[in-house]
Structure formats: C-alpha cells, structure tokens
Amino acid sequence: DADVTQTPRNRITKTGKRIMLECSQTKGHDRMYWYRQDPGLGLRLIYYSFDVKDINKGEISDGYSVSRQAQAKFSLSLESAIPNQTALYFCATRRTGGVEAFFGQGTRLTVV
Amino acid sequence: TQLLEQSPQFLSIQEGENLTVYCNSSSVFSSLQWYRQEPGEGPVLLVTVVTGGEVKKLKRLTFQFGDARKDSSLHITAAQPGDTGLYLCAGPTNAGGTSYGKLTFGQGTILTVHP
Numbered sequence: 001d002a003d004v005t006q007t008p009r010n011r012i013t014k015t016g017k018r019i020m021l022e023c024s025q026t027k028g029h030d031r032m033y034w035y036r037q038d039p040g041l042g043l044r045l046i047y048y049s050f051d052v053k054d055i056n057k058g059e060i061s062d063g064y065s066v067s068r069q070a071q072a073k074f075s076l077s078l079e080s081a082i083p084n085q086t087a088l089y090f091c092a093t094r095r096t097g098g099v100e101a102f103f104g105q106g107t108r109l110t111v112v
Numbered sequence: 113t114q115l116l117e118q119s120p121q122f123l124s125i126q127e128g129e130n131l132t133v134y135c136n137s138s139s140v141f142s143s144l145q146w147y148r149q150e151p152g153e154g155p156v157l158l159v160t161v162v163t164g165g166e167v168k169k170l171k172r173l174t175f176q177f178g179d180a181r182k183d184s185s186l187h188i189t190a191a192q193p194g195d196t197g198l199y200l201c202a203g204p205t206n207a208g209g210t211s212y213g214k215l216t217f218g219q220g221t222i223l224t225v226h227p
Contacts, residue, residue, distance in 0.1 A: 101145075
C-alpha cells in the first residue's frame, strides 16, 4: 500500500460544483502539503499544514480551502470549481526536520 | 521570494548522448533536491545536495551544488530510454515562523530519450 494515498485519482466536475480531494498518509509525518501541477509551471504550493491546528496559505490559495482532520488526513476543497482549476493535484508529506518530501500519486481534476 | 529556474524546459535526445539540466536562483538555499516524476506518479527524490561545491553521483547521474549554493546541475551520462521523465529541482524556503517549512520547485525539465 502507498504511504501517501490520494482519492480520487481522476475526477471530472462541472463549473460551480464543490469538490473535495482527500489525502491520507501512513508515514507519521506532521507536515502535509497540497501542490498543483500545470505544464511548464512545475509544482506550486496551495496550502500546507505543520500539525492539526496549523494551516497556512501557499502561493496560490485563492479558490481553495483545506481541512486537517487528523495528523494523517489533509483534504483540499474547491468551493466553486472553475475551468482554470483543471490541473494535476499532489499531496505531499515531510517529517519535521526532514528534507525529503513524499508524494501521493496525484489527482487529475478536470473542470468542464 | 526564493525562486528556482530550470533550463532547458524540454530536452529530446538519442540514447547514448550526454545531457545537463540546470537549476538556478538568485537566492541562497540551505540545500537543493532533485526529483524525478514519471507519468501517472508523484515526484520521487533522487538526491539532496547540502554543501556548496558538493558533487554526488547516482549511477550515470551526477549532481552538483554550486559553491555559492544558488544553483545546481544534473548531468546524465549515456542517457537511456529509461531516463525519460520530468526532472524537478526543489529547495526549502522559509514559512512563517518556521525555518524552511516549505519546499519550492522549479518548473521542471521534460527529458525524452529516444532508442
């Protein structure tokens, strides 16, 4: 089983719909991150959390919200999806004091 | 804002050729990482360089950290089709009151090695 699991893997939704992407991890890491990947733009940080009570905005948080339900779970919501939110979304974890980030397999989201 | 710029964005070569990918910044980084991403998967760490001037080798891949810790390079010798993928450099950046809590990525280099 993957250490960082994202659900769903693929999703097509309509403009204006609310959608939630979920991430769970078994690595026991405190730090969790949501990134968005677009061609030619690398990975851009949406939100990050250092523990259950700590949520921080990244570079591109507008239009997104997150919830850290437990140490192991970090979900990303699009309150009212729009077509330019079509992208590949990745959840990642890091151990406090650690260097390496561990990524899930990604969620491909299409907003039509 | 600490930014990382990678070049080239695309690289298409024949099997057996050598190549170099660059990762540059105007800011100093405490360390830089290189990740590789295959289609349908998340990025996976290849190496972390920490000391200015450091050189690390991973089979046919050679990673170098600049003396001033503002740049890094990835050199592949005798590329093989299995090296095809997206290569990303990344570095830790400050986040609020916590040092180096974020990881900033370059735009990535898409490498295609043709048989």
